Amino acid sequence: MTTRFAMAVDTVRCVGCNACVIACKTENAVPEGGFRDWIAQEVHGAFPDLSMQIRSERCNHCAAPSCVDACPTGASHVAQGGVVAVARNKCTGCKACIAACPYGARYVHPEGYVDKCTFCLHRVTQGRAPACVETCPTRSLTFGDLADPDSPVSRLLRSRRFTVLREESGNRPQVFFLA
Amino acid sequence: DRNRVEDPGTDGDRVVASYCELCFWGCGVLAHVKDGRVTKVTGNPDHPLSKGRLCPRGAGATGLLYDPDRLKRPLVRTQKRGADVFEEVSWDAALNKVGEGLLELKRRHGPEALALFSHGSGGTWFKHFMKAWGSPNVGAPSYAQCRGPREAGYLLTYGTPLGSPEPIDLAHARVITLIGSHLGENMHNTQVQDLADAIGSGAQLVVVDPRFSVAASKARYWLPIRPGTDIALLLAWMNVLVEEKRCDAEYLAQHANGLEELKAHVAGKTPEWAAAITGVKAELIRDSARFIAAARPASLIHPGRHTTWYGDDTQRARAMAILAALLGSWGRRGGYLTFNKMGLPPYKVGKEMPHGGKGAADKPRNGGYPVAGEVIASGLCDAATPGHALYDLKGWMVYGCNLIQALPSRKQTIEAIQNLDLLVSIDVLPAEICGWSDVVLPECSYLEREDDVLAPPWREPFLALRQEAVPPLHESKPGWWIAKELAGRVGLGDYFPWKDAREYVDARLTLGRHDVAEARRRGVVLGKVGPVCEEEGLAIELGTDSKKIELHSEELKRLGFDPIPNYVPQEEGPAGHFRLLMGRAPTHTFGRTVNNRLLAEPYPENEVWVNAEAAKALPGFPGPLRNGERVWLVNQDGARSGPVRAKVTQRIRDDCVFLVHGWGQGAKRLRYAHGKGASDAELVTRYKVDPIMGGTGMSVNFVRLEPVGRTA
Numbered sequence: 001m002t003t004r005f006a007m008a009v010d011t012v013r014c015v016g017c018n019a020c021v022i023a024c025k026t027e028n029a030v031p032e033g034g035f036r037d038w039i040a041q042e043v044h045g046a047f048p049d050l051s052m053q054i055r056s057e058r059c060n061h062c063a064a065p066s067c068v069d070a071c072p073t074g075a076s077h078v079a080q081g082g083v084v085a086v087a088r089n090k091c092t093g094c095k096a097c098i099a100a101c102p103y104g105a106r107y108v109h110p111e112g113y114v115d116k117c118t119f120c121l122h123r124v125t126q127g128r129a130p131a132c133v134e135t136c137p138t139r140s141l142t143f144g145d146l147a148d149p150d151s152p153v154s155r156l157l158r159s160r161r162f163t164v165l166r167e168e169s170g171n172r173p174q175v176f177f178l179a
Numbered sequence: 180d181r182n183r184v185e186d187p188g189t190d191g192d193r194v195v196a197s198y199c200e201l202c203f204w205g206c207g208v209l210a211h212v213k214d215g216r217v218t219k220v221t222g223n224p225d226h227p228l229s230k231g232r233l234c235p236r237g238a239g240a241t242g243l244l245y246d247p248d249r250l251k252r253p254l255v256r257t258q259k260r261g262a263d264v265f266e267e268v269s270w271d272a273a274l275n276k277v278g279e280g281l282l283e284l285k286r287r288h289g290p291e292a293l294a295l296f297s298h299g300s301g302g303t304w305f306k307h308f309m310k311a312w313g314s315p316n317v318g319a320p321s322y323a324q325c326r327g328p329r330e331a332g333y334l335l336t337y338g339t340p341l342g343s344p345e346p347i348d349l350a351h352a353r354v355i356t357l358i359g360s361h362l363g364e365n366m367h368n369t370q371v372q373d374l375a376d377a378i379g380s381g382a383q384l385v386v387v388d389p390r391f392s393v394a395a396s397k398a399r400y401w402l403p404i405r406p407g408t409d410i411a412l413l414l415a416w417m418n419v420l421v422e423e424k425r426c427d428a429e430y431l432a433q434h435a436n437g438l439e440e441l442k443a444h445v446a447g448k449t450p451e452w453a454a455a456i457t458g459v460k461a462e463l464i465r466d467s468a469r470f471i472a473a474a475r476p477a478s479l480i481h482p483g484r485h486t487t488w489y490g491d492d493t494q495r496a497r498a499m500a501i502l503a504a505l506l507g508s509w510g511r512r513g514g515y516l517t518f519n520k521m522g523l524p525p526y527k528v529g530k531e532m533p534h535g536g537k538g539a540a541d542k543p544r545n546g547g548y549p550v551a552g553e554v555i556a557s558g559l560c561d562a563a564t565p566g567h568a569l570y571d572l573k574g575w576m577v578y579g580c581n582l583i584q585a586l587p588s589r590k591q592t593i594e595a596i597q598n599l600d601l602l603v604s605i606d607v608l609p610a611e612i613c614g615w616s617d618v619v620l621p622e623c624s625y626l627e628r629e630d631d632v633l634a635p636p637w638r639e640p641f642l643a644l645r646q647e648a649v650p651p652l653h654e655s656k657p658g659w660w661i662a663k664e665l666a667g668r669v670g671l672g673d674y675f676p677w678k679d680a681r682e683y684v685d686a687r688l689t690l691g692r693h694d695v696a697e698a699r700r701r702g703v704v705l706g707k708v709g710p711v712c713e714e715e716g717l718a719i720e721l722g723t724d725s726k727k728i729e730l731h732s733e734e735l736k737r738l739g740f741d742p743i744p745n746y747v748p749q750e751e752g753p754a755g756h757f758r759l760l761m762g763r764a765p766t767h768t769f770g771r772t773v774n775n776r777l778l779a780e781p782y783p784e785n786e787v788w789v790n791a792e793a794a795k796a797l798p799g800f801p802g803p804l805r806n807g808e809r810v811w812l813v814n815q816d817g818a819r820s821g822p823v824r825a826k827v828t829q830r831i832r833d834d835c836v837f838l839v840h841g842w843g844q845g846a847k848r849l850r851y852a853h854g855k856g857a858s859d860a861e862l863v864t865r866y867k868v869d870p871i872m873g874g875t876g877m878s879v880n881f882v883r884l885e886p887v888g889r890t891a
Contacts, residue, residue: 013375015363015393017765018781022238025777026219028187032776039781043391047790047829048403052396079184088185122186135222137232137368138375 001147004063005081005119006174007133008156009056014140016041016054020132027120027131034107036117037132053179056132056141059084059105059117060165060173070100075113081145082174083121088113102169119143146174189218195648196223196702198633200300200625201236201243202768203321204228204344205633206368207703208237210626210648217241217626217648226703227369227639228344234366235766235778242777243607243624244652248850250609250621251653260597263614263847270654270664277618278668280601281312284574285669287600290314291537292573294559299579300630300645301622301658304680305605308662311674313533316540316562316572318554320585323874329486331550331872332496335732337509338722340552341482344635348712349373349481352513354474356385358409358499360483361392366765367484383474385467387412389760390788390837391830400467405458406758406835406878407489407749412464413498414746415453418445419468420505427475427507434719435504437731437743444731444743456746458832475506477513485762490867490876493550494744497732501744504728510719512712517720518636521706524690526683530673540568541873548873549738555873557586563595574601578658579622583611584770584841584858587866587875605661608774609848621655628657629680632687640706642691644684644698659683740871752881753815755798757789758835759880761859770841773852785842785856786826787812789884790833794825797884804884811885812836814862822887823857836882 016039024030024037037058044051065084068076075090076097086097086106091113098106098114109115120130124143128134133141144153153176162176191211199206199220207226211218220240224231253273254265268276284292294316295302295309302319309317322330330340341347349355350373362374374394378384384398387409395401404412420426421442431438450464457464471478480503486492508514541558542548544567548555560582562568563575575596586592596602596615604616613619622628630645651657659680666675677683688695688704698704710717723729736742752758766782767773787810789797794804804810809822820843831837843858859877867876 010379012397013379015366015371015375015765017363017366017371018235019233019238019765021781022235022766022777023219023221023233025780026238026241027189029189029218032780035780043829045829047391047792047832048401050391050396050401050829052391052393052830054393054396085185118185121184125184131221134231135233135238137234137366137371139232139372139379140375 003081004146004174005061005083005124006144006146006153006176007119008142008153008162008176008178010140010142010178011053011055012178013138014054014056015138017137019135019137020056020141023131023135030115031110034109034115036115055177057103057165058175060103060171060175061119063172063174064170066100066102066169066171067097067106070096072096080121080125083119084116085118085121086114086116102166102171189213191218195646196644196700197625197646197648198226198643198702199233199237199240201240201772203299204367204369205635205643206233206237207643208233208240212648215649217244223702225701226643227637227641227705229368230372232368232372234368234371235781236366236768236772237368239772239775239777240626242775243772244626246608246774246776248609248774248848249607249653250613250619250655253621253654254619256617260602260617261593261615265619270656273618273620274664274668277603277665280617281574281669284600288573291316291535291540291570293576294318294562294572294574295576295578296320296556296559296580296582297578300625300633301628302578303631304659304662305576305578307674308666308671310532311666311671312669313535315535315538316554316559318541318556318559320556320580320582322553323555323557323872324487324585324587325485327487327551327553327872328492328869328874329482329484329496330552331493333482333500334552335493335550335734336497336500336504336729342636344369344637345482346516346518346636347479347481348513348516349479350376352377352382352477352479354383354385354471354478356387356471356478356480357394358387358481358483359488360481361388361390361394361762362481363393364765365484365763383470385471389832389835400463400470402459402463402467403832405456405832406760408457408746410491410495410498410744411453411456411746412459413495413502414445414448414744415450415464416468416471417441417502417505418448419450419465420472421445423469425469425472426505430476430507431504434721435728435730436725437729440731441501441743472506476508476511478506478508479514480506480508487874488876488878489749490869490879491747492869492874492876493871494741498744501730504730509728510713510717512714516638516711517717518638518711519640519709520636521634521640521642521704522691523632523634523642523687526677526686528674528676537570540570540572543567544569547870549871551872557875558873560586560592560595563598565598573599575599575603577602577604577612577616579606581610581612581770583615583845584860587863587877589861590864605658607655609846610770611844611846614846620661621653622658622661623651623655627651627655629659629684631680632684638711639708642693642698642704644702646699646702735871750879756815756881756883758878759814759859759862759882760835760837760878761840762837764839767839767841770844773841773844773855774849776851779851783855784824785839786824787857788826788828788831788837790831791827791829793833794827800884800886809887811887812857812862812882813885814864814880814882816864818862818864820857820861825884
C-alpha cells in the first residue's frame, strides 16, 4: 500500500504550551504573523461545571482536499504520502485555496505565495519526525504512516477514541484528535 | 518538478550543545548555526532535563539572541536616576567608572555595603566576585519572592528544603495534587513531560485553584477554592485522613513525631467546617481526600513553586508537607525522592578568600525571619533605606533580575534605590532596573557565552556545559569577562586567574577526570544512577534534629509560632474589588521574555481574566464588559495598570481576577513590550511578610476594573 502520512494529537496529554508553534516557526523560517500550526482551546459549560479541550492544530492533509480542487494553477497539490503541498513557483497568491480550506490552515507568505504545514516533508523523507512532534514536551503528537498497521499512529487510532475536525466538510481530514 | 520538497534549510552546518537560559530550569539544547547565525534551537536528547524536547521559550531562544532592542554598548547615566537617559560609552570607561565607584564605596562604608542581586547562571562569576570582595549580601528574588516559604515549610517538616529542580516523582505518582500550582501553564519542561507521562499512564489529578487552569481541565477533581483559604482545606483533608484512618500508620509510627498532637489539632476541622470557609462543597472535600489517600504512597502533593501569596505561606507549605507525610510519600516512589548531585572539583584559585566579619544585612535591625534559609532580596532592598537593617547598603549590583517587577511595592524599591551611592546593572535587555541604574553593562545572551558547569541534583546526576554557539553580538560581553575585568580594576585580579570561562571549565572537568572533548561534543556528562526511594533500596532518612518528620514542630513552638498550621482568615477587599492573583503562561518567564518577538507571536500580551457573570454588571461600566475589551486595573490604594484586554471567562471565580506576570513593562527601550498589558507588580502596593522566613505575600491586593476612556 502507498504511504499515507497522518498525525494523532492527544488532547488528554496536551497542555497547549505552544512549543509546537515556536519549533515550527524556527524550523520552517515561518515569517512574522504567519502560522503553520496553532493552539485551540475549546471551553464548555459554566462555572464551576466546566470542560476544556486543548488541541495543537495544523493542516489536516485531507484525503479529499478542497484547497487542491479550488486551486486554479495546480500549485496546491497532493505530494508524497498524501501531504497537501503548495508549489511556490506555480502559486499566484490568489487565495482561492484559503477560501476553500475549512480549517484556516493557510496564510499568504510575504513573498506572495500561499504557505502552510508540510508535515515537515523535508524531514520525514529523511526519517526524522516533524519539528512540532520532535519538540512536544508532552509527547502529544504522533506522526506516521497509516498504511503501515504497525506504525505508532495506526496503533493509537486502533486503541483510542478519536475525532476529526469538521467531518461534515467531506474533506476526509488526516489529523486525528485523541480524546 | 512540482513535487519538489521545500527544505527551509535551517539545519545547522554546526550544532553546539549547551543548556538553556530562557528560564532557570536549565534544559539541554542544541544550537544550529548556519552562516554565522543561529537558525534554531532544539532539545538535546542526551540531556536528562530536556530529553530532546524543549518548551516554547527554549525553542524561542533566537528571539532573544536577535532581539533588536538588546543592550548593545555600555551605558552611563546622564540625568537624574530613573530618567532612563544614558550615553553610550566604551567598556573601558564604564568599567573604570564602576571600579572607582566600588573602591569609593569600600573606603567609606566597608565591603559589606555592596549587595548583589543575581538570577541566572552567569551570576556565579559575580558571586565569586562578592566573595573575593568580602560581602555576604548576595540574594535573589527567587527565594523571598517565590519558592522561599515552601523551602522553609519542608525544612521544618523534613529537615531539608526542596531546591530546584524539585525532587518529586511525578512520573510514578498515581494521584497528583496541585494546590494553586498551574503546572502545564507553568512550563518547567521535565515536570510537564513527567506530568503528561503520568496522565498518559492513567494517573489522576486533584487541582485546587480559583481558576480552571489547564491542569484543572485534566483533573478528576477540581476544587475552585476561595483564595486565601487553602490551609482550611488542607486541615480538613487531614481530618478525613485521620478520622477515617486513611493515613499510613506504620510509616508514621516509624518516621514521624507529633501524630497525637496533629490528631487533636484537626479534630473538628471537618469538611463541613472547611466548606463554609473555602467555598468548596463538603462532599467534594471528603471525596477528594479519600481519592488522594487511596493512592498512597504514590500520591504526590506537588509542593508548588511560586508560594508567596498571603504571608502565612510557610504554614501552608507545612500543611502540604504534613499531608504528604500522612500519605507516607516522603522517600517513596511516586512521592518525594532523594536526588544526588554529580561532584566536580573547584577551580584552584590559589588565594584565600577574605573572611568576612559581618553577616548579611537582609533582616530588620530588631531581627526576625528565624527560619530563612537564603538571603532575603526584599531585605537587601530595605537595607538601602538608612537605619532599617543592622547596617546600611550603599551599592547594588543587579545581575539579570528586574527588581522593579520582582520585588513588592515599587514605591519602596524606588525609595531604596534613591538612597544608593552606586547602582550597576548587568543585563541582556534594557529591563526597567537598567533605567534606574548609574551604569548598565550589556551581557551577551546565553547562546553567545560560556558559563560554569551546571550540576543540579537529579535522578540521573549530570554535568551540563554552557557553550558559545556564536560570538557575542554588538559590543555585549559574557558575564565571566565582565566580572574578571571588574575584579582587575578593584585589586582582586588574583581571584580570577583563569584566561576565560572555557579554560576554567576545562580545568574543572580535567580535575574531575572527565573527557573534555567528549563533554564539549555532547554538552553533558552523565553520572551513575543510584537508588532514589525506599522501593529502590534507599532507606528513608530525615534531616531534622530528631531524625523524624515533624508533624508538630517543636522548633516553631520555641520560636513562638504555631507548631501545627492554623487557618487564619485573610483580610477581604473593599466592595466592588477583586483579589488580584498572578501566574504564568507557558510562553513566558516573568518579564524576561515579554520582548521576545518570536514568543510574542502566539502570546502577544497578557489579559486580565474576569468571571463572565461578574463581567455582566461591573460597577462603573455602562453595560456588560465584552471579551477582548480593554480596561484599567486600579487597586485599593489607587495604583493603576493597563490598559489590558479582558478575558471574560467561565474559568475563574467571581471574587478574583488573574494576570500573567511580567507584562505592563515601563522600560521604554523594550520597544515591543513597552506599555503592553498590565503589571501585577505595579498593583502590589501592599504585601504581607511571612514572619517565619521573610517571604513577601503578594496576593493581598484588590483591584477594580475601570473602562478605558473614563480615566480622570
